[in-house]
Amino acid sequence: MYKIQYYISIVFFLFSLTFYASSEHDSISMPKGENPHQEAKSLRDEIKEDIQHHLKDSHDWTFFHSKIDGSGFTIPLPVILIDNGLHVFMSSQFHHGESIVESNGNYYKLYHNKIYKTDAQGTLNLDEHHHPTNAKPWDFSITKSVVVIILAALLMLWMFSSLAKSYKKNNGIATGFGRFLEPLVLFVRDEIAIPNIGEKHYKRYLNYLLTIFFFVWLVNLLGLTPFGINVTGNIAVTFALAILTYLITTFTAKKDYWKHIFWMPGVPTLMKIILAPIELLGTIIKPFSLMIRLYANMTAGHVVLMSILALIFIFKSWVGGPLSFGLAFALSLLELLVAALQAYIFTMLSALYFGMAVEEHEHEHPHEEAHAEHH
Amino acid sequence: MEKLINDFSYGLFFWQLVLFIGLIFVLKKYAWKPILNAVNEREEGIKNALAQAEQARKEMLNLTADNERILKEARNEREELLKEARSIRENMIETAKNEAQTEAHKLMEKAKESIETEKLAAIADLKKQVAVLSVDIAEKLMKDQLASKDAQVKLIDTMLKDVKLN
Numbered sequence: 001m002y003k004i005q006y007y008i009s010i011v012f013f014l015f016s017l018t019f020y021a022s023s024e025h026d027s028i029s030m031p032k033g034e035n036p037h038q039e040a041k042s043l044r045d046e047i048k049e050d051i052q053h054h055l056k057d058s059h060d061w062t063f064f065h066s067k068i069d070g071s072g073f074t075i076p077l078p079v080i081l082i083d084n085g086l087h088v089f090m091s092s093q094f095h096h097g098e099s100i101v102e103s104n105g106n107y108y109k110l111y112h113n114k115i116y117k118t119d120a121q122g123t124l125n126l127d128e129h130h131h132p133t134n135a136k137p138w139d140f141s142i143t144k145s146v147v148v149i150i151l152a153a154l155l156m157l158w159m160f161s162s163l164a165k166s167y168k169k170n171n172g173i174a175t176g177f178g179r180f181l182e183p184l185v186l187f188v189r190d191e192i193a194i195p196n197i198g199e200k201h202y203k204r205y206l207n208y209l210l211t212i213f214f215f216v217w218l219v220n221l222l223g224l225t226p227f228g229i230n231v232t233g234n235i236a237v238t239f240a241l242a243i244l245t246y247l248i249t250t251f252t253a254k255k256d257y258w259k260h261i262f263w264m265p266g267v268p269t270l271m272k273i274i275l276a277p278i279e280l281l282g283t284i285i286k287p288f289s290l291m292i293r294l295y296a297n298m299t300a301g302h303v304v305l306m307s308i309l310a311l312i313f314i315f316k317s318w319v320g321g322p323l324s325f326g327l328a329f330a331l332s333l334l335e336l337l338v339a340a341l342q343a344y345i346f347t348m349l350s351a352l353y354f355g356m357a358v359e360e361h362e363h364e365h366p367h368e369e370a371h372a373e374h375h
Numbered sequence: 376m377e378k379l380i381n382d383f384s385y386g387l388f389f390w391q392l393v394l395f396i397g398l399i400f401v402l403k404k405y406a407w408k409p410i411l412n413a414v415n416e417r418e419e420g421i422k423n424a425l426a427q428a429e430q431a432r433k434e435m436l437n438l439t440a441d442n443e444r445i446l447k448e449a450r451n452e453r454e455e456l457l458k459e460a461r462s463i464r465e466n467m468i469e470t471a472k473n474e475a476q477t478e479a480h481k482l483m484e485k486a487k488e489s490i491e492t493e494k495l496a497a498i499a500d501l502k503k504q505v506a507v508l509s510v511d512i513a514e515k516l517m518k519d520q521l522a523s524k525d526a527q528v529k530l531i532d533t534m535l536k537d538v539k540l541n
Contacts, residue, residue, distance in 0.1 A: 057387055080386075131381070139386040146390040153398045160406030167413035172420065185410055206411070207403040215398065235379055236388035240395060 047310040051303055055230055056113045057145045059091035063227065077147060081108065081115065083137035091141070108137070115139050145231045152218050152231075160185075160214075188213050188347065196351035201358040205351065208248060212241060213347040216294065220339030223298060224332065232342070233298035235291065242291035245350040250283070253357035260361075286353055290346055297342050301335045 059079055065072030076092030079101075087103040094101055094110040100122035101108045109118045116124060116134040124132045142150075163178035163185075174182045188210050193202040219231045231237055259265065261279040264272050308331060311324040521527045 056382065057384055139384070140389060141386055142390070143384070143387060145387050146394075149391060149394050153394055153401075156398065157401060157405065160402060160410065164406050164409035164413070167409065172413055172417045182410070182414070185407075186414065189411070207399055207407050210407050211395070211399045211402050215395065234384070234387060235382070236384045237391045239383075240388050240391035244392070244395065 043313060047307075047313065051306045051310075053113075054228055054306060055233055055299060055302060057143045057230075057234055057236075058113050059094065059110060059115070059141055059143055060096075061144045061147060061228075077142050077144065079115070079139075079141040081137040081139055081141070083117065087137070106137075109134075115141075144229070145234055145237065148219065148222060148229050148231050149237075152215060152222060156211075156214055156218060184214070185210060192344075192348050192351045196348070196355040197358065198355065201354075204252065205248070205354045208244070209347050209351055209354075212244075212350060213343050216241070216346050217340055217343035220298060220342060221336075223302065224335055224339060230298070230302055232294055233302055235295045238291045238295040241294070241346070242287040245290060245353060246284070246287035248350075249287075249353045249357045252354065254360065256359060256361055257357045265361075286349070290349055294342050294346055297338060301331075301338055305331050305335065 060077050061075040063073040063075075065074060074092075074096075076090045079087075079089055079091050079094075081087040081103070083106055085104060087106065087108075089101060089103055091110075093099060094108075097110040100118060100120070102120075107118045107120055107122065108115050109122045109124065110116075111124060111132055114132075115137060116132050117137055118124060118134055124134055127133050159177065159181060162176075163174055163181050166175040166178045167173070169175065189202075189206060192213070193206050193209050197205055216232060219229075219237075222229045223232060261283065262276050264275045264279070267275065305328060308324055308327045311327075312320040314320065315323070521530060
């Protein structure tokens with residue numbers, strides 16, 4: 001069953017690569033076809049651009065797109081801008097970056113998946129790194145990743161609320177797909193939350209841990225489907241998740257946690273002074289590492305998988321197809337593991353940090369503990 | 376790093392944060408709470424059922440032990456009863472035997488006594504009859520012998536001789 005799915009997924013990847021649109025990259029202010037560089041662009045650069053394009057979030061959801069005649073299947077998504085008032089319009093108005101959109105007297109242009117404020121002609125001032133220096137409005141668009149996040153959220157809500165309902169229907173025993181989900185829920189509780197946080201406090205964090213585990217896993221898995229999804233390979237997403245872990249750790253931390261950061265017991269006073277900034281920095285590095293780990297793993301997976309698929313176009317012979325297929329198939333299996341593993345690591349480490357925050361060092365100062373317990 | 380910061384999408388960050396926090400709360404209400412409650416309930420149920428089974432097993436053991444004990448007691452009691460019955464029977468036989476013996480003895484004594492009496496009576500009777508007979512005989516003899524006057528005188532003489540006057 002999985003093999004068939006992955007075979008299909010790879011075929012879809014091939015399609016999405018074959019017809020991937022990147023016309024907006026080279027037609028900044030000139031109509032299509034008049035760009036002299038377009039023909040000269042090498043295949044390798046084109047592939048590189050395609051991969052770059054895939055890794056980034058986008059304002060519409062392109063399933064496939066032909067570079068030759070511009071046909072394809074793209075779902076336009078709403079663009080929401082805050083720039084002296086609210087500007088809402090559909091992303092189809094950009095025509096993949098070819099058109100300038102006028103909204104309430106302001107002109108906007110899509111360039112490399114970012115929206116810039118321009119004049120009526122759509123002039124972009126590029127600096128020496130080819131980055132536009134134009135002003136960027138606050139962009140709260142419902143992008144492809146936001147749509148996928150919403151879909152994942154709805155999917156989770158459907159899966160787990162149906163699991164919750166199945167208990168009532170079947171006298172306390174899960175039915176159907178719930179039979180698969182329940183052990184996973186129990187795994188998070190028994191193998192992640194309880195061992196890391198402890199029997200006493202784990203219940204407070206369980207909602208967050210369960211949500212983050214299944215969310216990350218599901219979104220990672222969706223990233224393996226052939227719909228060009230890459231949510232967890234987006235630093236803004238992993239940053240949001242990591243900052244939640246950081247905030248929860250910080251705001252639920254007990255006195256003991258802060259004491260161990262600012263005035264480490266059991267070491268000489270000089271060491272206490274040296275340790276305090278290191279420990280304080282550590283509290284930020286921990287969630288930072290969470291953010292980077294998930295982002296880097298998913299990004300790397302997508303880059304490698306797409307690069308392998310691109311071998312077909314590099315080889316352009318009967319060697320390329322089977323080779324690419326074999327490698328991509330093996331790597332897809334690996335990515336399947338990585339998808340679950342990264343979700344597990346993220347949840348596990350979050351639980352570990354929560355555990356540190358609520359840890360009580362009873363053996364070190366029992367008197368204080370008794371006092372704290374009293375309150 | 377500069378590229379990462381440059382590419383950082385505030386909008387996506389905002390939506391992810393908002394949607395994810397919303398998701399936590401919605402799932403908490405509609406999924407995690409009911410799921411964990413149901414699982415806990417089930418676990419408690421299993422634990423209770425196991426404890427009950429253990430309890431029942433212990434009770435069963437107790438019951439078996441009790442049964443065994445009761446059976447043993449009953450057996451003992453039966454044995455006791457049998458023993459008692461046996462002894463009673465023996466006693467009864469003994470008493471009966473004794474009684475019978477004494478009775479027999481008595482009867483025998485009585486019989487002996489009556490036999491003796493009868494015997495004595497018979498002897499007495501016999502003696503009487505012998506006496507009568509002998510008197511008769513003597514009478515007859517006398518009649519014959521003392522038919523004559525001489526004989527009578529002679530006898531009287533003899534008799535008189537025998538009588539010693541004191």
